[in-house]
Amino acid sequence: MTASKPGPGLSEPTTGRDTILFITATALLLVGAASSLSGGDGLATALWIAATVLGLSYSTVTIAVALRRRRPSVDVIAWLALVGALLVREPLAGAIIAVMLFTGGVLEARASARAARELGALAARAPRIARREGDGGLHEIPVSEVAVGDRLLVGAGEIVPVDGRLLESTSFDESALSGEPMPVERPAGDNVRSGVVNAGRPARMIATETADRSAYSGIVRLVEQAQASTAPFVRLADRFAVAFVPLTLAVAGLAWALSGDPVRAVAVLVVATPCPLLLAAPIAIMSGLSRASRHGVIIKGGAALEQLAAARVLLFDKTGTLTRGRPSISEVVTADGMDADELLRLAASLDQTSAHVLAAAIVTAARDRGIALAPASEVAERPGYGLQGRVDGREVRLGKAVWILADPPPAWVRRARRRAAVEGSLTVFAAVDGRPAGVFLLTDPLRADAPRMMRALRYAGIQRTVLITGDRADIAESVGRIVGTDAVYADRDPAEKLAIVEDEQATAPTIMVGDGVNDAPALAAAAVGVALAARGATASAEAADIVLTSDRIDGLADAIFIARRSHRIARRAAATGMALSAAAMALAAFGLLTPTLGAVLQEGIDVAAIAMALTVLLPGRTHTVVLPAADLAAARRLYVQHTALGPLIEQVRTVADGLTGSSADLKRLGELLDRLEADLLPHERAEEEQLLPIVARALGGPDPTGALSRTHTEIEHQVRRLRRCFEDIGDEPEPDELTDIRAGLYGLHAIMRLHNAQEEENAFSLI
Incomplete structure (x- = not known):
C-alpha cells in the first residue's frame, strides 16, 4: 500500500522522514518476529501493535490532509485494515501492513527527491563566469554580461559559457546535452553550445548568443517543465x-x-x-522518461510519453529538421584570373571577425580545405550591405550584389545567378581591391541521416509522413522525394501549417517536428510537438512536448520505441x-x-x-547502431578525407564549364585529372578496403554495401577514361573532342555527387 500523493500545493514528504518511518516499522516487525520465535509472545505482540499504531497514525494524517484538500484517498483501505487488524487481534498482519504503507511512501519520496536532485544538479553546473578578451588582456565577467560578438577564452576543463563559434579546434565532452559519452572533436569555425566541457586545449570563440538564449539555460527550463x-x-x-x-x-x-x-x-x-496501479504504472512511465533522456530526448512528462506511443502520423518542417539548418558553401564562382582558394582565404580571413551565420559558413569552408587564415584589420560593417576590411594589405568586401557589382554584370555573374536560382542557393558576392572577384553559393544541405531516420520512424510504427515548409515547391518536392514522404506542402505560412496539422490530427494522432519560431503554433496543436533545440532554446522548444537536445533527429525513433x-x-x-x-x-x-x-x-x-x-x-x-571504438575512429578519419574532397568534386563541374570554344583551358583540365588520380582515387580505394567492411558489420543483412562498391568502381573507370581522352587530344582539340570530355566530366560529377550522398546516408550517418 502507499500513501496518497499530495495534491498541488502540498509539500512532498521528505525522503529522510519516510525512510525513518520505514526503518522503524521494519525493525518493530523483525524484532517482534525474533521475540516470537524465542518464546517471547508478549513482547512480540507489543512490538507489532506499536508498528500497527505507527502506520495507523501516519495514514490518519494523510487522510486528514487529503480531506482538507477535498481529494479522495485510497489510504482509507489501509486505515480500515490497520484498525481491523487491531480489533481482531492480528497484530502481525497490522505490522506487515504498516511496512507496506511506509514502503510506498519511501518509493514516492525517493522518486520526488531524485527528480529534484537531478534538476538541482543541472542548474548548479550552469556556467556563471566567462573570460572575455579585451583591452589589456582577459577579463572575468558574469556570463549574463556576455554580448553577441564577444571574443571568449574557454580553458581546458571549463564549461562553455554561451553558444558560439570556435576560432580554434579542440575537443568537447558534450554528454551533458547529448548523452554521448565520447569526446567530440570540433574544428575551428564549428558551432559550440553552452554547457559542454572543453576536453582539450584552451580555445577561443566568438559568442553567437547571449546567456539567456543559449542552449544550456533553455534545457534547464525544459527539464523544469518536464517535472510537472x-x-x-x-x-x-x-x-x-x-x-x-x-x-x-x-x-x-x-x-x-x-x-x-x-x-x-x-x-x-x-x-x-x-x-x-498506484506504484507500478507511474514507475514504468517515469522509467521510460529516464531511458529516453539517455538518447538525448527530453520528454515533458508522462502525458507526452503516452501520446508519443499512440502517434501514427508524422509531420515535419524542412529547414533545420531534414536539412542542417545552417548554410554551407556549395560552390565558389570566380572572375577570370582569381583563384577560388585565394578568394576563399581572403573572405574567410575577413569573416572570422563576424558572428553572422553566413560568415560562419565561409570560415568553416576555408577550415575544411585546410586554408590558413590571416588577421583582418580596419573591419567595418555596412548595415544592410555587408562587411569590408583589409587582409594582407588588400581591400576585401563581402555582401550583396548591389554593393559589389556594376552594370552590366559579367558572364560569370550571370552563370552563378542561374545556378543559384536552379538550386535555391544564397549568394555572397566578393570584391578585392575594388574589383568584383567572385561569388559564394550557399545552400542548406540535407542531413545525411534524414533518409535513414525516415525509414527508422516507419519501422517504429509511423504510418504516414508529411513535409510542411515555407520553401519553394520545387525544392520541397525534391527533398520529399529523397527522404520518402507521403505528402509535401510547400509555400506555407505558420497559419497554413497549423491548419494542416489540425486536419491530420482529426484523422489520427500526430507528431509535429520543427525547430523554428514559425513552427511553434503547429507544435502546440499536434498531439505531440517535437522540437530540435541542439542550437539553443527557441519558441519551438517552449511549445513542444518533446525536445531533442542532440543534433540528431533519429533519436525520435528510439523515443517512440x-x-x-x-x-x-x-x-x-x-x-x-x-x-x-x-x-x-x-x-x-x-x-x-x-x-x-x-x-x-x-x-x-x-x-x-x-x-x-x-x-x-x-x-x-532501438534502431541505433553502435560502432566499436576502432571502427568509429577509422570511419571518422575517412569522413574527414571525404569532407575535404568536396571542393575537388565541385571543381569537376567548374572545369567542364570552362571547356568551351577556342579558349578551352586544357592546362586546368590536366591539373584536375592529376588531383583526381592523386587524391580522389586513393580515397575511394581506402573506403572500399576500410569503410565498407565497417558498414557491412554494423548493418548486417544481404550485401548492404553493394551499391557503394559499384560506384567506387564506376568513379575510377570514369577518371581513367577521361585521362585517356585527354592524352589523345592535341594542342588544338576538335569541338567534338571537347564535347566528349565535357560530357564525361559532367557525368563524373553526377556520379560522385550521388555516391557521396549514398555514403553520407548509409555509412557516415552511423557516426
Whole structure:
C-alpha cells in the first residue's frame, strides 16, 4: 500500500522522514518476529501493535490532509485494515501492513527527491563566469554580461559559457546535452553550445548568443517543465484506485455478513490494495522518461510519453529538421584570373571577425580545405550591405550584389545567378581591391541521416509522413522525394501549417517536428510537438512536448520505441498486479487467507508488479547502431578525407564549364585529372578496403554495401577514361573532342555527387 500523493500545493514528504518511518516499522516487525520465535509472545505482540499504531497514525494524517484538500484517498483501505487488524487481534498482519504503507511512501519520496536532485544538479553546473578578451588582456565577467560578438577564452576543463563559434579546434565532452559519452572533436569555425566541457586545449570563440538564449539555460527550463506533467494512464490509475475503495468495502462487508467472521473482512481489506496501479504504472512511465533522456530526448512528462506511443502520423518542417539548418558553401564562382582558394582565404580571413551565420559558413569552408587564415584589420560593417576590411594589405568586401557589382554584370555573374536560382542557393558576392572577384553559393544541405531516420520512424510504427515548409515547391518536392514522404506542402505560412496539422490530427494522432519560431503554433496543436533545440532554446522548444537536445533527429525513433514499450509494460504490470489482488480478495472472502498470510501475499504482489514495471529500464529494441571504438575512429578519419574532397568534386563541374570554344583551358583540365588520380582515387580505394567492411558489420543483412562498391568502381573507370581522352587530344582539340570530355566530366560529377550522398546516408550517418 502507499500513501496518497499530495495534491498541488502540498509539500512532498521528505525522503529522510519516510525512510525513518520505514526503518522503524521494519525493525518493530523483525524484532517482534525474533521475540516470537524465542518464546517471547508478549513482547512480540507489543512490538507489532506499536508498528500497527505507527502506520495507523501516519495514514490518519494523510487522510486528514487529503480531506482538507477535498481529494479522495485510497489510504482509507489501509486505515480500515490497520484498525481491523487491531480489533481482531492480528497484530502481525497490522505490522506487515504498516511496512507496506511506509514502503510506498519511501518509493514516492525517493522518486520526488531524485527528480529534484537531478534538476538541482543541472542548474548548479550552469556556467556563471566567462573570460572575455579585451583591452589589456582577459577579463572575468558574469556570463549574463556576455554580448553577441564577444571574443571568449574557454580553458581546458571549463564549461562553455554561451553558444558560439570556435576560432580554434579542440575537443568537447558534450554528454551533458547529448548523452554521448565520447569526446567530440570540433574544428575551428564549428558551432559550440553552452554547457559542454572543453576536453582539450584552451580555445577561443566568438559568442553567437547571449546567456539567456543559449542552449544550456533553455534545457534547464525544459527539464523544469518536464517535472510537472502526469501521464493520462497514471491519472486513470488514480481514478480507478479511488473507485476500488467502495468495491473493497462491499466485498469485505459481504464476506463478514455471509460468514459472520470479521476476520474475513479484515483479510479482504489487507489484500485489497491498489498498489500495482498506484506504484507500478507511474514507475514504468517515469522509467521510460529516464531511458529516453539517455538518447538525448527530453520528454515533458508522462502525458507526452503516452501520446508519443499512440502517434501514427508524422509531420515535419524542412529547414533545420531534414536539412542542417545552417548554410554551407556549395560552390565558389570566380572572375577570370582569381583563384577560388585565394578568394576563399581572403573572405574567410575577413569573416572570422563576424558572428553572422553566413560568415560562419565561409570560415568553416576555408577550415575544411585546410586554408590558413590571416588577421583582418580596419573591419567595418555596412548595415544592410555587408562587411569590408583589409587582409594582407588588400581591400576585401563581402555582401550583396548591389554593393559589389556594376552594370552590366559579367558572364560569370550571370552563370552563378542561374545556378543559384536552379538550386535555391544564397549568394555572397566578393570584391578585392575594388574589383568584383567572385561569388559564394550557399545552400542548406540535407542531413545525411534524414533518409535513414525516415525509414527508422516507419519501422517504429509511423504510418504516414508529411513535409510542411515555407520553401519553394520545387525544392520541397525534391527533398520529399529523397527522404520518402507521403505528402509535401510547400509555400506555407505558420497559419497554413497549423491548419494542416489540425486536419491530420482529426484523422489520427500526430507528431509535429520543427525547430523554428514559425513552427511553434503547429507544435502546440499536434498531439505531440517535437522540437530540435541542439542550437539553443527557441519558441519551438517552449511549445513542444518533446525536445531533442542532440543534433540528431533519429533519436525520435528510439523515443517512440521507448514510449510504446513503457506504455505496454505499465499496462501489463498494473493489470497483472490488480488481477492477482482480485484473486487474493476472493480467497480471503472465502476464508482461505488469514490477514497475516494475506499481508505477506499482497507484499509479494506489490513487489512483482513493481519489478515488472522496472523492466522498462532494461535495454529494448532501438534502431541505433553502435560502432566499436576502432571502427568509429577509422570511419571518422575517412569522413574527414571525404569532407575535404568536396571542393575537388565541385571543381569537376567548374572545369567542364570552362571547356568551351577556342579558349578551352586544357592546362586546368590536366591539373584536375592529376588531383583526381592523386587524391580522389586513393580515397575511394581506402573506403572500399576500410569503410565498407565497417558498414557491412554494423548493418548486417544481404550485401548492404553493394551499391557503394559499384560506384567506387564506376568513379575510377570514369577518371581513367577521361585521362585517356585527354592524352589523345592535341594542342588544338576538335569541338567534338571537347564535347566528349565535357560530357564525361559532367557525368563524373553526377556520379560522385550521388555516391557521396549514398555514403553520407548509409555509412557516415552511423557516426
